[in-house]
Amino acid sequence: xxxxxxxxxxxxxxxxxxxxxKDAEFAKYVTVKxxxxxxxxxxxxxxxxxxxxYPEKYIVDYxxxxxxxxxxxxxxxxxTAKITLSEPVLANRRADNGPFVEWNSNFQPFNxxxxxxxxxxxxxxxxxxxxxxxxxxxxxxxLINQDEFVCAEGVHIDRDAxxxxxxxxxxxxxxxxWALDLLTKLTITIIPTxxxxxxxxxxxxxQQPGQQPIKKITIIKK
Amino acid sequence: xTMNNYFDRQERVIGKEVGKKIKSTKILVVGAGAGGNxxxxxxxxxxxxxxxxxxxxxxxxxxLSRTTLFLKSDIGKSxxxxxxxxxxxxxxxxxxxxxxxxxxxQDVGKQIFLENDIIVCCVDTMDARAYINNWCVRLxxxxxxMGFEKFTIQISFFPNEKxxxxxxxxxxxxxxxxxxxxxxxxxxMIDTKLEHIPTIQVAAALAGVLIATEIIMxxxxxxRLKNKVLQYAADYHRILEIDYPQxxxxxxxxxxxxxxxxxNLNVNINTFRDLLTELKDALNSDFYINWNEEYxxxxxxxxxxxxxxxxxxxxxxxxxxxxxxxxxxKYNESEVVKSxxxxxxxxxxxxxxxxxxxxxxxxxxxxxxxxxxxxxxxxSSNDKILVLI
Numbered sequence: 001x002x003x004x005x006x007x008x009x010x011x012x013x014x015x016x017x018x019x020x021x022k023d024a025e026f027a028k029y030v031t032v033k034x035x036x037x038x039x040x041x042x043x044x045x046x047x048x049x050x051x052x053x054y055p056e057k058y059i060v061d062y063x064x065x066x067x068x069x070x071x072x073x074x075x076x077x078x079x080t081a082k083i084t085l086s087e088p089v090l091a092n093r094r095a096d097n098g099p100f101v102e103w104n105s106n107f108q109p110f111n112x113x114x115x116x117x118x119x120x121x122x123x124x125x126x127x128x129x130x131x132x133x134x135x136x137x138x139x140x141x142x143l144i145n146q147d148e149f150v151c152a153e154g155v156h157i158d159r160d161a162x163x164x165x166x167x168x169x170x171x172x173x174x175x176x177x178w179a180l181d182l183l184t185k186l187t188i189t190i191i192p193t194x195x196x197x198x199x200x201x202x203x204x205x206x207q208q209p210g211q212q213p214i215k216k217i218t219i220i221k222k
Numbered sequence: 223x224t225m226n227n228y229f230d231r232q233e234r235v236i237g238k239e240v241g242k243k244i245k246s247t248k249i250l251v252v253g254a255g256a257g258g259n260x261x262x263x264x265x266x267x268x269x270x271x272x273x274x275x276x277x278x279x280x281x282x283x284x285x286l287s288r289t290t291l292f293l294k295s296d297i298g299k300s301x302x303x304x305x306x307x308x309x310x311x312x313x314x315x316x317x318x319x320x321x322x323x324x325x326x327x328q329d330v331g332k333q334i335f336l337e338n339d340i341i342v343c344c345v346d347t348m349d350a351r352a353y354i355n356n357w358c359v360r361l362x363x364x365x366x367x368m369g370f371e372k373f374t375i376q377i378s379f380f381p382n383e384k385x386x387x388x389x390x391x392x393x394x395x396x397x398x399x400x401x402x403x404x405x406x407x408x409x410x411m412i413d414t415k416l417e418h419i420p421t422i423q424v425a426a427a428l429a430g431v432l433i434a435t436e437i438i439m440x441x442x443x444x445x446r447l448k449n450k451v452l453q454y455a456a457d458y459h460r461i462l463e464i465d466y467p468q469x470x471x472x473x474x475x476x477x478x479x480x481x482x483x484x485x486n487l488n489v490n491i492n493t494f495r496d497l498l499t500e501l502k503d504a505l506n507s508d509f510y511i512n513w514n515e516e517y518x519x520x521x522x523x524x525x526x527x528x529x530x531x532x533x534x535x536x537x538x539x540x541x542x543x544x545x546x547x548x549x550x551x552k553y554n555e556s557e558v559v560k561s562x563x564x565x566x567x568x569x570x571x572x573x574x575x576x577x578x579x580x581x582x583x584x585x586x587x588x589x590x591x592x593x594x595x596x597x598x599x600x601x602s603s604n605d606k607i608l609v610l611i
Contacts, residue, residue: 001512001513001514001596001598002473002474002476003473003476003478003603003604004473004476005473006512006598006603007603035575036573037510037568037570037573038570038572038573038600039572039573039574040570040572040573040574040575040576041574051600051601053600056567056568084516084565084567086514086515086516086567087514087515088398088514088515089398091396091398091473092396092397092398097398097408097537098408100408100516100536100565102562102563115558115560117560118558118559118560120406120558121408122406157558
């Protein structure tokens with residue numbers, strides 16, 4: 001394990017996931033925790049890890065409505081992804097082989113990519129690999145929600161679910177405004193300042209006859 | 223008793239001092255195919271006599287047109303073992319010590335790198351090249367590498383002696399070379415095959431000559447190939463020499479303070495808890511182990527649920543291993559992972575979830591005899607221990 005992976009890459013991922021968790025829309029549907037490497041405790045991603053050992057294992061809880069059959073939605077769906085990061089994945093994000101994911105849920109949704117105890121991470125990683133873990137966490141959520149940007153075309157594990165999704169116009173179950181702009185989103189703080197003063201001064205007596213009148217403008221910068 | 227006169231003319235070229243070094247230098251040659259045969263033959267004829275040869279392949283009929291150490295009667299036998307025997311017969315060293323190990327280099331204890339003075343890489347896969355290079359950098363061992371395709375030969379030499387030296391990763395990149403076509407399970411597909419590259423005996427012979435020459439130049443202190451790659455297109459007699467400066471993207475060159483610690487433990491009896499406790503007691507600090515990728519201890523069969531012992535890193539496992547031997551006829555590559563895997567990646571004494579793995583004998587968790595375990599200091603990530611076990 002390189003120190004670059006341990007100290008830089010894992011910390012970067014953690015900080016971005018922490019920022020993601022603070023997004024109000026995301027937090028309505030997803031809660032991210034992690035396994036503290038030193039103690040093994042499960043902690044919220046909003047708390048710091050022991051002795052700055054940034055996590056490799058994340059536990060992500062998804063709660064969102066899902067279809068269970070044509071036209072029927074259940075609102076009590078709950079799935080948990082245990083995601084393990086590793087150096088080959090983070091140091092080589094373009095690799096097709098994404099993070100290792102264990103999946104569990106309370107029931108099987110009507111979804112072409114998800115079973116009760118398995119989730120297809122292939123396409124989720126394909127769209128997330130240039131950005132990293134935070135995007136991958138969103139992508140798994142988007143897969144449950146059947147957002148078009150992450151759902152690969154074609155039948156995978158459930159033909160009926162795929163056909164129904166196509167007939168619905170490839171629409172998501174819920175219109176979730178995922179924080180896909182996390183990296184570019186700027187925090188703008190506006191500090192009130194005094195307006196610049198503009199003073200227009202009348203023509204001075206020293207003005208020579210025949211000269212054009214002058215408007216003297218003084219701008220006081222603050 | 224008459225003294226033999228094998229090297230009189232040679233020593234007029236390289237001197238008696240280098241002649242003495244040749245006798246004592248221990249060389250590890252990984253890969254005993256066409257290139258490995260040629261290097262070994264050249265070195266043996268120049269008086270080298272301390273060799274360890276590692277290769278996991280058996281000799282095939284197609285090898286015989288490019289290998290000087292194998293006979294028709296050797297087909298089907300271990301390349302490493304036959305090369306060692308043949309080399310012993312032609313060796314001019316007064317007391318040759320030649321060992322052939324029929325195994326993948328990744329499956330041999332890593333102390334093999336420490337036990338040798340020079341490492342010659344004659345393998346044909348990128349993951350093996352990357353693995354050998356990584357350990358040569360950590361242990362500061364001179365790394366000679368060869369490759370050839372059609373009539374083009376490429377050799378390189380990375381001495382790993384100065385902090386500014388480059389390594390073979392600068393040549394091949396920093397990616398993960400274990401990658402193969404993946405199934406939904408993220409395990410290798412069973413149709414993954416090694417692609418045979420087109421090659422010819424003269425290319426292997428030239429590569430063997432160039433590497434053996436560079437080894438002599440290195441022992442003389444006159445190597446001009448340090449941190450360089452030399453390409454020779456034999457069909458056009460074109461030579462290209464490429465300098466490789468160290469890249470900041472190569473994390474093998476991080477400023478790590480490696481300390482070597484000789485453990486008194488036995489890999490077949492003692493556990494990782496014993497090892498981390500031994501280190502804590504000896505060095506008065508807390509340590510942990512982190513593997514590069516996930517280690518899978520066991521799975522349950524996708525069909526019958528019976529527990530299957532795996533004990534391999536994830537990238538080494540084929541997808542069909544998710545079915546037990548009795549259920550192999552039910553193997554379906556598109557079947558999703560239903561069964562739970564017993565898997566781990568790192569070990570902290572204080573992590574309550576690591577208890578099962580901490581109590582395993584180390585040999586049950588990827589450690590071999592004569593191995594080296596890289597251990598990290600919790601308090602200081604720049605201090606690492608290489609435990610010889």
